[in-house]
Amino acid sequence: MIKSSMKDLEKEQKQVLATPRMNYGFLSKSLFVFMDLIYGRKKTLSKFKVLEIIARVPYQAWESVAYVAITHTHSVPNFAQRIFDFVKESRLQQDNEQWHLLILEELIHKKNIRENFLKYRLLPQIIALSYYHISWILYVIKPSLSYQMNAEFEDHAEHEYMEFVNEHPELDKESYAGDFTKEYGSFDTLSDLFRQIGLDEQHHKEESLDRIKHPRF
């Protein structure tokens, strides 16, 4: 995560809001429509948490394929090393998504938001498992297909967070004092926290698009 100042975060948010979303492909569109049908179109902390449960899995799928590739290519150490660098990069993004997830869970607990077990515990895991396999298969067929799908997912998340902040000016007055400030950073308000998360999603998107343009190995 590249931490930005409060002013920068506001500037970034304005920029995202002024930028149209990407043209989503069939798979991404289907996922977003499905999510809206099940969790509603309204942006809520619980819906964001579901998004974060799913967000980590492409990185896990790429990591698992990359480790298999290392096993097959260790006789060419330089090549295997490049794959391992890719693993480390994926892990950083995965960890970043993990903090997003834990922060959201923490906020949901603090606000005493009640969640249905089936909708918010069981179903997200089923969606994540399916999404993992789709990411894995696409990656095996052609890595750029998987990166493209992830870039679309991240673009969607980036816009959702920034719009959420825009739709809830009251978040500007809500201070953030979470348990994960040491790991994720401290923010004066919930607005800034969500702007930073939105900005992280933008960086994840850019990294995926960059991998399409400049394959790592």
Ligand SMILES: [Fe+2]
């Ligand atoms: Fe995230």
Ligand SMILES: [Fe+2]
């Ligand atoms: Fe992300």
